[in-house]
């Protein structure tokens with residue numbers, strides 16, 4: 001910057017500079033201090049916020065890692081227990097250790113029941129892996145949803161008898177055809193009914209009811225077919241309701257923890273319902289029981305596919 005003296009132009013003059021409003025300078029300084037403080041405070045809060053978000057993220061990752069470890073442990077446990085039962089009962093029959101015909105029959109029943117349990121577990125684990133890879137496809141065709149539900153229930157008779165659970169079924173014969181994949185819908189029903197049985201005391205009642213009604217699905221009012229599975233068991237706490245569909249999530253409630261499980265049944269069920277253009281709803285009251293409702297649209301998920309090749313679907 002160039003500096004010039006005023007002396008040649010204003011000789012004999014002296015110049016005094018006075019502030020008209022001395023408060024203004026003080027106010028300006030205060031404002032600058034406040035601004036500096038504000039900038040520092042915002043930066044510190046941003047750093048703190050970032051730190052908290054990272055901690056939360058790490059916490060969630062650790063939670064998922066812990067749930068995955070629990071999953072691996074529970075799958076091995078759930079595999080081992082039916083395999084042991086099948087081997088024991090098979091050996092008893094082979095070695096003629098059963099005292100009478102009744103005991104023999106009980107052993108055969110146990111083998112069938114435990115193999116069904118084993119095959120349900122393997123189906124769920126394999127399907128879950130395929131879903132994770134994005135490789136799971138369903139073939140939807142118009143068909144009798146009631147018949148698909150009934151077939152699934154028959155395959156569960158052994159488990160119901162074992163816990164002395166009474167199954168009350170209401171499947172009207174006159175339901176309109178629904179676009180669905182019978183095996184996948186069977187898997188949903190099996191997952192819900194095995195939960196209903198697992199989380200109910202012995203001797204309880206489980207209800208499976210199908211009905212047609214109008215309702216709102218994905219924001220659109222339309223005709224729906226619902227399949228509701230109701231139990232009168234331990235129920236689910238409100239804070240768990242939001243999470244039970246997440247992979248590996250199992251309630252931390254001690255009553256629920258007493259039952260073994262893998263935490264993937266409801267995740268698969270929700271995925272299958274998505275693929276059908278439907279959804280799954282849950283209502284529950286701790287200590288009173290739960291109702292899980294599968295809701296199917298009457299119209300095929302993709303109208304364009306009507307009358308053409310059977311739609312293959314994965315959730316979008």
Ligand SMILES: Nc1ncnc2c1ncn2[C@@H]1O[C@H](COP(=O)(O)OP(=O)(O)O)[C@@H](O)[C@H]1O
Pocket residue numbers: 191195196199231233234235236244245249250251252256260261262263264265266267290
């Ligand atoms: N009918 C039910 N009654 C009470 N709790 C249930 C019921 N169905 C599901 N849950 C809760 O939701 C969790 C997730 O269910 P699911 O995915 O089927 O896994 P799990 O293998 O544990 O049964 C269960 O661990 C349990 O806490």
Ligand SMILES: [Mg+2]
Pocket residue numbers: 191194195261262263265266
């Ligand atoms: Mg389950």
